Amino acid sequence: MSKKFHVSTTVNGDPVEFLCDSRETVLDVLRDRLSLTGAKEGCGTGDCGACSITVDDRLVCACLMLGAEAEGKSIETVEGIAAGEDLHPLQKRFIEYAALQCGICTPGILVAAKNLLEKHPDPTEEQVRYWLAGNLCRCTGYDKIIRAVMDTAAEMREAS
Numbered sequence: 001m002s003k004k005f006h007v008s009t010t011v012n013g014d015p016v017e018f019l020c021d022s023r024e025t026v027l028d029v030l031r032d033r034l035s036l037t038g039a040k041e042g043c044g045t046g047d048c049g050a051c052s053i054t055v056d057d058r059l060v061c062a063c064l065m066l067g068a069e070a071e072g073k074s075i076e077t078v079e080g081i082a083a084g085e086d087l088h089p090l091q092k093r094f095i096e097y098a099a100l101q102c103g104i105c106t107p108g109i110l111v112a113a114k115n116l117l118e119k120h121p122d123p124t125e126e127q128v129r130y131w132l133a134g135n136l137c138r139c140t141g142y143d144k145i146i147r148a149v150m151d152t153a154a155e156m157r158e159a160s
Helices: 026-033 089-096 106-119 125-131 143-159
Strands: 004-011 014-021 052-055 058-061 074-076
Touching: 014 026, 026 052, 052 106, 058 106, 089 106, 089 143, 106 125, 106 143, 125 143
Parallel strands: 004 074
Antiparallel strands: 004 014, 052 058, 052 074
16 A cells, blocks of 8 residues: 655645645646646656646656655646736747647647746757757647747747
C-alpha cells in the first residue's frame, strides 16, 4: 500500500490542496484530481513536452515530477495563460498562423514559449528553436510555431 500525501500548492495563481498517492505524477494530479486537462501525456518519459508546465518559473515535464513534490510550489499550466476570456498574445498568434493542428503538443509548446518570452523577450530564431526543442510536434513542421513565437515576441516588445 502506498503512502498518501496532503499537498498545498498554488496552481495558476490559486491556492490548491489535494491528497495524492506517492506514485502519482503532477500530470496525474492536474488531470485527475484538479480537472486541468490541458497538459497532455504524450510519452510519460519527459521526451515529448506535451505535459510542459512551469514550477516556480522553471519549465518542467509534469510526467516526471511527483505530485508530492509540488508542496509549496507555484505551478502554471496552459489553463493559466489566458486572462479569463482574453487570450494571451501567443494564443492569438498560434490561431492566426495556424500553428496548431491536432492539439496534443500545443499546450506544452504554449507554456514553453511563454516561459521563453518571460525570460528572453527578444529571442533570436535559434533561441526559440533551442527552447522549444523539448516539445515534439508531428503535425505542423515547426515553421508556423517558430514564426508565431517570433512575431509574438516582437508584438509584446512593442506593447511594453
